[in-house]
Amino acid sequence: MSTRLKFNNTTKSQFMATTRARVDQYFKDEGISPNANGLMWGKTAIFLGGFFALYGLVISGLFSPWAMLPLVILLGMFKAFVGFNICHDAIHGSFSSKNYINTIFSYVFHLLGASPYVWTITHNAVHHTYTNIPGHDEDIDVAPGLIRISEEDPVNSIQRYQHWYAFPLYSLASLSWAFRKDYKKFFQDKVGQVSVKHPKIEYFNLFFYKAVYYFLFIMLPLLVLDITGWQFVAGFLIMHMAQGLTMGLVFQLAHVVEGTDYPVPNDNGNIEEAWAEHQMRTTANFASDCKFSAFFLGGLNRQIEHHLFPKVCHIHYAKIGEIVKLTAHEFDIPYIQSRTFLCAMKSHIRVLKKFGYEARMSA
Template sequence: MLTVFFVPLIIINIGVISSPWLLFLLYIMSGLGMAGIGMGIMHDAIHGSYSNKRHINTLLGYTFNLIGANAIVWKIQHNILHHTYTNIEHADDDINAPFFLRFSPHAKKYWSHQYQHLYIWFFYSLATISWVTTKDFVRLNRYHKMGFLDQKNEFRNALMSMIGWKLLYYSYALIIPLIVVPLPWWLILLAFLSMHFVTGLLISIVFQVAHIMPSAEFPLPDKNGLIAGDWYTHQFATTSNYSPSSRLFTWLIGGLNFQIEHHLLPGVCHVHYKELSKIVIQTAEEYGMPYHSNKTFFSAIWAHGKMLRQIGNMPQIPIIN
């Protein structure tokens, strides 16, 4: 995946590309590698499950920074908020969406939401370009106000590090190509954006179809701030698998089709999920737990679209404090 990402960019940065079609092809190939790095390398590494050696996980976690995002922000957003508070309104940052998108029946409803199942795919394609430009900065500041990064100079150091990594990314992904490639600047910018359109759409769909599904629950805490049941029950109720029989697909997306196993055992590397799923299924049956799984990726996408339409049309279920 690192090769698929970097080799096309190296070819572009040499400055020998004069064909617009080849430029777009190389950027799109790099986008596929970018998605592969996000799903197959950094995801395990930042969870601490790529290796049993901490320094290797830390090193490979920096691959997320190399593709323009930020490992510190992701660790808070994903490892802490999403994995701890899956599908809980105002707590799981993966379902905290801008006003024109609605991922939870407890979120405020606007008239445009009835059409979100049609236009959401465009906004999914903007996900990574949003990450590498504004979203990381917004979230870093918000997480600091929430009480994260509260050690002396921790927020400042994280911000300076983020700026440095993003400057490095933009240098080899866009600025140098703008200088050396003998094509109009707007064409190069459009090709760069096409890379992110591919990456954003792939990553958004892969992650979202695991939780925004007809089978998923969106539990709320009681007046004491407690969620009914235990944490494992919560993960079974809010998570869904898809395409579990395809080894190639499992490899391509870093085992993220086995989301139930990942949420139950986030410290285990994804290469073990397929075998672990047999044990998890047996255990779920033994204790009467739901085990939601779609046979194919496309059936999961279809169900996700139906759920988006359903959420977009249902009235808001109020949060009772």
């Protein structure tokens, strides 16, 4: 991979060095690993067990189509929860200090309809480095031309209604992963401004594991279930919409709320601040004190801690979050957060309305 964009530490800030030293000292003082602990393994068992149990119930043929409706909704949501709580940490290498354990759990991502290899490129390498930078971070390009979230996005008159249609579009996210996005990203010459050359084995992996997913979630249900074609299509779409909406809301509330920036490189193609400070200005937390959110969202409601310490398992984010917040205040760096999920949702809607209003005025 190669890219020209760089971060200039123009202020010579010691924010990240101080934060890292304090977080490292926390783990040393507590005598604990930054990877998974017993609670994390318990969560893993719950979410994987729930996912496989729901899948088994859906294809068991024991229920009527109407009785299967809540099951497929729950299955879609559990697919998202497995991604949040298990695969996300594994793909970042933070689940375990043992690479083979991270690899095993990262491969579960295939069962959610997505490629862990492509995610490593688009998310780990690009999004985590060039967060919210238009033209570089493709994770914020949810529906180019339809959803506008920064001044750099092109204006389209339909965007005046984007606060109404954005959420239905978010619900299509996992369908896009399964049938479009992974293929598109894999065969692009660049992801953002990063050039990519794939190992030959990844060409096989992409098509082989997609075929496995299509068999498990399309062919096998059609073979074993006594349902009509339209009933299958409805169930399949509802499952993916539940998964996509759950994923889309969490990712959007982490970066597209009031207060987050969308920095533009200077004339030399650089960002005029340190990388860590950039993360603090482009990332937001929500419902940080809510144990329910922390349990189900895999710590992604504490996106600030995740972006600064992606190699730390999310089970530790609450504790290190106290350190990050205190240090940010000491260095006069913003620590963006919404008190609740609902507050973050309202803030996101206001952002959509703001840029939709600008589109209306420009039309």
